[in-house]
Amino acid sequence: MPELVAGPGWVALFPEALFLEALFLIGRYGRFMDVLVIGAGVSGLTTGIRLAEAGLDVTIRTAAPPEQTTSVAAGAVWGLVRVGPQDRVVPWGRIGLEVLTGLAAEPGTGVRMASGQEVSRAPLEPPYWTELVPDLRLCEPSELPAGFAGGWHYTAPTITMPVYLGYLQARFAEAGGTLELARVGSLADLAGEAPVVVNCSGVAAHDLVPDPEVVPVRGQVVIAANPGIEEFFISRDEAPPWIFYMFPHGEQILLGGTNQVGDWDLEPKSDIAERIVAGCAAIDPRLHGVKILAHRVGLRPTRPQVRLESEPLGGGVLWHNYGHGGAGISLSWGCAAEIAAAVLG
Numbered sequence: 001m002p003e004l005v006a007g008p009g010w011v012a013l014f015p016e017a018l019f020l021e022a023l024f025l026i027g028r029y030g031r032f033m034d035v036l037v038i039g040a041g042v043s044g045l046t047t048g049i050r051l052a053e054a055g056l057d058v059t060i061r062t063a064a065p066p067e068q069t070t071s072v073a074a075g076a077v078w079g080l081v082r083v084g085p086q087d088r089v090v091p092w093g094r095i096g097l098e099v100l101t102g103l104a105a106e107p108g109t110g111v112r113m114a115s116g117q118e119v120s121r122a123p124l125e126p127p128y129w130t131e132l133v134p135d136l137r138l139c140e141p142s143e144l145p146a147g148f149a150g151g152w153h154y155t156a157p158t159i160t161m162p163v164y165l166g167y168l169q170a171r172f173a174e175a176g177g178t179l180e181l182a183r184v185g186s187l188a189d190l191a192g193e194a195p196v197v198v199n200c201s202g203v204a205a206h207d208l209v210p211d212p213e214v215v216p217v218r219g220q221v222v223i224a225a226n227p228g229i230e231e232f233f234i235s236r237d238e239a240p241p242w243i244f245y246m247f248p249h250g251e252q253i254l255l256g257g258t259n260q261v262g263d264w265d266l267e268p269k270s271d272i273a274e275r276i277v278a279g280c281a282a283i284d285p286r287l288h289g290v291k292i293l294a295h296r297v298g299l300r301p302t303r304p305q306v307r308l309e310s311e312p313l314g315g316g317v318l319w320h321n322y323g324h325g326g327a328g329i330s331l332s333w334g335c336a337a338e339i340a341a342a343v344l345g
């Protein structure tokens, strides 16, 4: 059994105390668990999977189900956007790229390899993380939509988030994990409930920790019937709060979007949706008059640096795993691997 599962130090000295500790916890909380994860977005689910598949008894406690998280609103494509620090996100991102590429070969995961381009109206160099993408090349001028000055083309895992979150949830359950719908009012109150607690609360860490460095960057997107677009497209022009992108997902296409810094509003706005569709249709005329199917809003949990570190909590340990900005899907497997390595020893 991993050392941390033994609880406070005196338990290690007196093994019979472990039994009494377990009885105490079962009496207080109904059941014994090795790890309690807060949050069922992509960070909480992947962390829960890694620990449950290693044989630990893991419970995820979440205020909202996976289909009502920020994670479900993502585009999504692998990439290290609005996130830092570079020296930590590159190794996490490399793991994410490997794992997601593997999942793209499995049916039913919601992940597939897709090609597309990122373009800009002003000259722009590919960002540092594109070095991890094997087939990156600069676009020929003839490939660019009208009005764009340059861009790059590559293949990467793209993820249909509602399907992917369903896959992750099923995989967690298959590994023996338990998912509870309940809001955590205070991290301090969790002391003693499990030897390891992992805080994957996304943007809600702003109030839960509390951590004022966590700032929401609101992203609104439109789900439409796909008129036949096969490649993803991202305009990287700096035009806050607007960004235009398109992610085809079979018969549907996700159109974006916004980068609204500090905006906590989860309600889709019809004027913003109209502007998103008009902006995308101006780039790809096949989107004129497209049938709108749904609207989604997510709050990117931005922070100057991802917070992946531990601190004591009662006799156990509290891991923080939040602040993944615009890259949480891409980083989740790498962050989960780092926590699993520390917890499992």
Ligand SMILES: Cc1cc2nc3c(=O)[nH]c(=O)nc-3n(C[C@H](O)[C@H](O)[C@H](O)COP(=O)(O)OP(=O)(O)OC[C@H]3O[C@@H](n4cnc5c(N)ncnc54)[C@H](O)[C@@H]3O)c2cc1C
Pocket (backbone or CB within 6 Å): 038, 039, 040, 041, 042, 043, 044, 061, 062, 063, 064, 065, 066, 069, 070, 071, 072, 073, 074, 075, 076, 077, 078, 079, 182, 183, 184, 185, 200, 201, 202, 203, 204, 205, 208, 218, 219, 220, 221, 256, 257, 297, 298, 299, 300, 301, 321, 322, 323, 324, 325, 326, 327, 328, 329, 330, 331
């Ligand atoms: C429009 C948009 C496009 C994006 N595109 C991409 C992309 O292409 N690629 C990419 O990698 N990333 C992308 N992102 C970023 C990515 O979606 C996020 O970084 C990621 O979803 C964060 O996941 P998370 O699990 O940390 O947080 P969340 O998904 O927000 O999950 C947080 C969880 O914590 C729970 N919770 C919060 N407070 C409490 C509490 N008090 N008690 C119990 N539970 C609580 C919530 O209910 C939820 O289950 C995009 C984001 C948006 C909005």
